[in-house]
Amino acid sequence: MALEKLEEIGSLIKELRSRLDLTQEKFAARLGVTFPTINRWENGRAKPSPLGLKQIQDLLSELGEKGKDLQEQYFGEVQ
Numbered sequence: 490m491a492l493e494k495l496e497e498i499g500s501l502i503k504e505l506r507s508r509l510d511l512t513q514e515k516f517a518a519r520l521g522v523t524f525p526t527i528n529r530w531e532n533g534r535a536k537p538s539p540l541g542l543k544q545i546q547d548l549l550s551e552l553g554e555k556g557k558d559l560q561e562q563y564f565g566e567v568q
Contacts, residue, residue: 499531
């Protein structure tokens with residue numbers, strides 16, 4: 490996976506939430522984590538575990554064409 494920098498992860502999560510039209514709370518519920526966890530990820534204070542990154546990548550895949558550009562930009566591949 491290409492994601493390494495905390496800033497990149499935050500930008501990805503913000504954009505993904507925007508495309509899914511979800512609040513941080515609803516996005517957290519969808520991933521099975523807490524609101525403060527999403528907040529820390531978005532603000533660059535923490536990064537997702539490998540499982541969390543996989544769940545984010547899966548959400549991008551579910552978006553199909555709407556998520557393809559983010560998938561390529563942040564993960565360097567399209568499933």
